[in-house]
Amino acid sequence: MKIFDIIHxxxxxxxxxxxxxxxxxxxNVLDNEKIVSFAGKKLLRLMSLLxxxxxxxxxxxxxxxxxxxxxxxxxxxxxxxxxxMLEEYWGVNTPPQEKFLNWAGNILKGDFGxxxxxxxxxxxxxxxxxxxxxxxxAVSWLISGxxxxxxGIIAGIKKGTWIDRAIKTYCYTLAATxxxxxxxVLLMVFSVYLGWFPIGLGVPIGVTAGNVTLFxxxxxxxxxxxxxxxxxVAQIAMFTREKLIEVMSSDYxxxxxxxxxxxxDLVLRxxxxxxxxxxxxxxxxxxxxxxGGAVLVEQVFSYPGIGQAAVAAGLRSxxxxxxxxxxxSALFVFFGNLIADIIYEFVDPRIxxxxxxx
Amino acid sequence: MSTAVVTxxxxxxxxxxxxxxxxxxxxxxxxxLLTIVVSSVSLGEExxxxxxxxxxxxxxTEHPFGTDWMGRDMFIRTVKGLGLSIMIxxxxxxxxxxxxxxxxxxxSAGKTADSFVSWIVDLFLSIPHLLLIxxxxxxxxxxxxxxxxxxxxxxxxxxxxxxxVEIKQIKTQEYIHISRNLGKSRWWIATKHIFPHLIPQxxxxxxxxxxxxxxxxxxxxxxxxxLSPHEPAIGIILSESMKYLSAGYWWLAFFPGLSLLIVVLAxxxxxxxxxxxxxxxxxxx
Numbered sequence: 001m002k003i004f005d006i007i008h009x010x011x012x013x014x015x016x017x018x019x020x021x022x023x024x025x026x027x028n029v030l031d032n033e034k035i036v037s038f039a040g041k042k043l044l045r046l047m048s049l050l051x052x053x054x055x056x057x058x059x060x061x062x063x064x065x066x067x068x069x070x071x072x073x074x075x076x077x078x079x080x081x082x083x084x085m086l087e088e089y090w091g092v093n094t095p096p097q098e099k100f101l102n103w104a105g106n107i108l109k110g111d112f113g114x115x116x117x118x119x120x121x122x123x124x125x126x127x128x129x130x131x132x133x134x135x136x137x138a139v140s141w142l143i144s145g146x147x148x149x150x151x152g153i154i155a156g157i158k159k160g161t162w163i164d165r166a167i168k169t170y171c172y173t174l175a176a177t178x179x180x181x182x183x184x185v186l187l188m189v190f191s192v193y194l195g196w197f198p199i200g201l202g203v204p205i206g207v208t209a210g211n212v213t214l215f216x217x218x219x220x221x222x223x224x225x226x227x228x229x230x231x232x233v234a235q236i237a238m239f240t241r242e243k244l245i246e247v248m249s250s251d252y253x254x255x256x257x258x259x260x261x262x263x264x265d266l267v268l269r270x271x272x273x274x275x276x277x278x279x280x281x282x283x284x285x286x287x288x289x290x291x292g293g294a295v296l297v298e299q300v301f302s303y304p305g306i307g308q309a310a311v312a313a314g315l316r317s318x319x320x321x322x323x324x325x326x327x328x329s330a331l332f333v334f335f336g337n338l339i340a341d342i343i344y345e346f347v348d349p350r351i352x353x354x355x356x357x358x
Numbered sequence: 359m360s361t362a363v364v365t366x367x368x369x370x371x372x373x374x375x376x377x378x379x380x381x382x383x384x385x386x387x388x389x390x391l392l393t394i395v396v397s398s399v400s401l402g403e404e405x406x407x408x409x410x411x412x413x414x415x416x417x418x419t420e421h422p423f424g425t426d427w428m429g430r431d432m433f434i435r436t437v438k439g440l441g442l443s444i445m446i447x448x449x450x451x452x453x454x455x456x457x458x459x460x461x462x463x464x465x466s467a468g469k470t471a472d473s474f475v476s477w478i479v480d481l482f483l484s485i486p487h488l489l490l491i492x493x494x495x496x497x498x499x500x501x502x503x504x505x506x507x508x509x510x511x512x513x514x515x516x517x518x519x520x521x522x523v524e525i526k527q528i529k530t531q532e533y534i535h536i537s538r539n540l541g542k543s544r545w546w547i548a549t550k551h552i553f554p555h556l557i558p559q560x561x562x563x564x565x566x567x568x569x570x571x572x573x574x575x576x577x578x579x580x581x582x583x584x585l586s587p588h589e590p591a592i593g594i595i596l597s598e599s600m601k602y603l604s605a606g607y608w609w610l611a612f613f614p615g616l617s618l619l620i621v622v623l624a625x626x627x628x629x630x631x632x633x634x635x636x637x638x639x640x641x642x643x
Contacts, residue, residue: 173619188608299581314493315581326485333486
């Protein structure tokens with residue numbers, strides 16, 4: 001009976017392969033109705049999410065012992081009447097509900113308020129910092145994805161050998177490594193001891209903004225990006241390994257083996273194809289952890305990104321900036337999840353196959 | 359997913375079967391962690407005396423982790439910090455587990471409750487963990503309470519999902535239907551049929567939550583939102599060490615961080631090995 005199962009599986013696999021190729025070819029007409037309902041659902045979700053995130057984070061800050069006037073004044077001394085004026089300006093005495101509505105109304109208009117520590121509109125701070133942060137995150141996201149996937153495939157092929165064990169040990173150790181400690185160690189070894197890289201900051205000190213070359217920027221990017229990439233590898237590698245082992249022990253691979261396909265061909269044709277999509281999906285789902293890692297790494301390397309701004313805003317009670325960054329990060333994570341969902345719903349041929357049979 | 363599958367049959371483990379080896383691993387790692395906690399509690403303030411005649415010493419036999427800028431022994435500081443981290447992690451994980459179990463059970467109460475729970479889970483997952491902890495910590499006014507609540511409120515989502523799915527799965531089993539047809543009450547089914555299945559999941563979930571809780575506590579403290587600088591926390595030690603990086607005092611950061619890594623690994627190992635013992639699905643591996 002077994003052989004029938006195998007042949008049946010092969011048949012399904014071929015069909016999936018056809019579907020998959022057709023999709024890659026781009027001739028596949030997606031069900032319009034499905035797209036509309038999917039987009040509607042996601043939009044609704046995003047809206048409700050943003051409203052609640054805004055509300056909850058606003059209330060958390062509202063009832064925290066932060067004094068906005070104190071934060072604005074900082075170390076300066078001000079006269080009593082000036083203080084009253086500032087209190088009026090920051091709305092210390094207005095009820096929280098009214099304050100929230102004012103703030104939310106401004107947010108809807110795209111006005112995030114003025115940052116207390118940088119003294120420029122929050123939206124400008126975020127724009128300026130996001131560019132640096134997203135470069136860092138994009139680079140490490142790509143490197144960790146590619147490296148992790150490759151390591152996972154190697155470990156999966158060589159299952160049970162010393163290579164597999166080495167990769168596994170590496171992954172487990174990295175999963176337990178505190179991000180900021182790894183950043184510190186790399187900083188100590190490469191910047192302080194070997195002197196290969198600058199100790200911190202996104203650009204050299206004492207150079208005007210116009211004179212910063214691309215080389216400078218890249219040089220300051222390398223260590224933070226390496227730290228984030230090294231840490232990001234663990235999850236994706238372990239996932240790829242498990243998946244590949246699962247695929248390689250399936251019936252259709254057994255049949256392909258029986259047909260005389262060689263090991264490398266097997267992995268390339270059946271393994272990677274089946275593992276790649278879930279792995280990419282997983283990598284998109286990791287945006288939340290990536291952002292958290294970026295906050296820590298930016299802090300250690302004094303890299304002028306959005307994470308460092310968030311920490312500064314939190315430590316120095318810059319409420320508008322902190323709330324702005326929270327909203328931006330929520331959007332960031334949402335889009336990561338959205339892309340993963342799209343891959344899952346529209347790109348993965350197996351899901352379509354299931355829907356067709358339903 | 360197991361950290362250390364001891365399949366090599368040589369060395370110290372020779373002659374023991376897999377079950378004995380697993381138990382031995384759990385015992386040894388637990389002992390290590392227990393030692394850290396007990397010694398961190400029993401070490402009084404006087405063990406951290408400042409001694410300016412011996413400041414910034416590199417590691418030696420007398421001070422295995424070196425000394426800091428006030429001449430305090432880094433080894434003792436590290437042990438105290440780890441103990442504190444473990445205790446905070448334990449406390450936060452317990453709160454998290456309670457939350458997860460309550461919400462997981464709630465989700466099985468009906469369709470509305472179920473979608474409400476998944477909505478809340480999505481909400482908490484929508485902000486990056488670290489930022490959420492920072493936000494809650496600020497909202498609670500910082501300090502130990504802020505960190506504990508922050509960590510507790512951001513780690514229950516995974517376990518809630520596990521509990522929810524598990525309950526859903528068990529509910530479709532035949533013996534539940536039979537039990538219901540035999541006229542057993544919902545409460546009886548919940549306590550006698552469903553709950554016993556959840557216990558291993560909950561126990562494992564809590565232990566595997568530990569490492570995350572500890573790492574996040576250290577991260578938040580490192581960033582300056584958690585425990586106050588007077589506490590002997592690992593995060594504090596490491597953020598302090600950043601000031602001395604250019605001076606080349608590498609031991610200030612290296613050993614405390616490495617110890618934290620080992621503690622986290624130890625928890626992972628206990629969780630995985632315990633999973634092999636009490637999870638019936640893995641029992642045959």
